[in-house]
Amino acid sequence: MGMIGRVRSQTADASKFVVDWMEHRTGIVTLTEHFLYEPVPKRGAWLYTLGSATLFLITLQFLTGILLLFYYVPSIEDAWNSVYYIQEEAYFGALIRGIHYWSANFLLAVIGLHMAQVFFSGGYKAPRELNWVVGVILLLLVIVLAFTGYLLRWDQDGFWASVVGMKIGSYTPFVGGATIHFLLGGDVVGPATLSRFFALHVWLLPAALAPFIGIHLYLLRRHGVFGSEFEYTERLAKLHENQRLEEYARYELDEGEEEYEDGENGYGDDYGDRGDYEDRRS
Template sequence: MIGRVKAQTVETGKLLADWIEDRTGAVSMMEKFLYEPVPKRGAWLYTLGSATLFLIVLQFLTGILLLFYYVPTVDHAWNSVYYIMNEAYFGQLIRGIHYWSANFLMAVIGLHMARTFFSGAYKAPRELNWVVGVVLFLLVIVLAFTGYLLRWDQDGFWASVVGIKIGSYSPFIGGYVVNFLIGGDVIGPATLSRFFAIHVWLLPAILAPLIGVHLYLLRRHGEFGSEFEYTERLAKLKERQRLEEYERRYGLGEEEEERRE
């Protein structure tokens, strides 16, 4: 009885997977993205990229939650953060995760870059992935900088003043940079709006597709080290995928299936 239900469920599941696969190709895409040979030596170091991705996803999720209460105006910004921290349920947790994962993000990105650098993973054919990664790193730095002002407390305010004024030392365009960033010639409501727009809309919108490009390039060339250290494992994996593909297309003979069971 249980065996039959199980078999039926598996059958239905296969039908559903096949149906979706036929129409979207999602199943084979999932397989392509999930199966990846990873060098055995120093395997933990290869999790740093995933850790970065995880922390960025946390930033997106908690950031969206914070937007439910945060008010980006000079007279309410600080109060709304105070409300999040003291009155909203789990507000401290949500904002704490946003704050701490932002801090850890910088550290983890540094480690991720160091791993890439010292293992030589930026070399051909992965140069462009290094370039995309550096752009992502710069975007995250600007995100951290713009997020600091949104608290609108003494700490964030003066740090931003110093940060913006560093921009005033750019040759020839110093004044323009400052006026563009603060939205006028004095820090005020426009400054907060600008930093809010940059932090919440502009940069995440650039960041998300670039992460996609970063991952695509990673999958295109594979983890560094896999191709010459693990050719054997790679060959086995290819063989297995080939067999599975064959199985899915033509199905197995009745006898074969029975024999397997």
């Protein structure tokens, strides 16, 4: 064994030691394996990456959002100027803000695709209904995040889009006015409005988003993605069992027919063959 081989085996030993040490004390290796690896069906496997894509884009939002906070000033005098500074003067500012802006746009599109995939594959059915509900909560949170982020630029575009959005909300029966006054921080758009949108966009909604993402992932791991091999095996077994029972019932029925040839209720309680029965009677 040459020198390179010796180094290689020593490194392998050392890393194995570190990994074992961590595993023994935290169980992190098993957790990571459990978290990262998930059996998915071969057919349409790429569609199962839409959820991960959503998570990736949300992570990007968190990271670039934290970066933007180092320059953004949430006051009506300075908001637009600070965004302009980020965009024009801060090193890579246009890139960071561009990623925040575009990944927010893509996020909504990818969420739409993700929902469509779950909807059309029937992945929301038992026992995964709650995960659909949690997913809808996440969707609503992301929509409100997008809405509140729009105003923070404090330009004409964001300003009027927010005015229109709040007018739409004001049509809500009973609570419309109060909700809008809560968002406005008064009865007209002003400095309080920007502060409130900032607080919602930067603190409240991301803080609310995080635990729901955790629940979403936990429920996903608990039940696995819909259509996993395991599930198919189980369902196929159930299907075969049903077919076997059906055949067995039919066999019993045939025997019964001979026995009760001139009887009235030779078909017993078997609903499966009720159709046949009625055909023959008519």
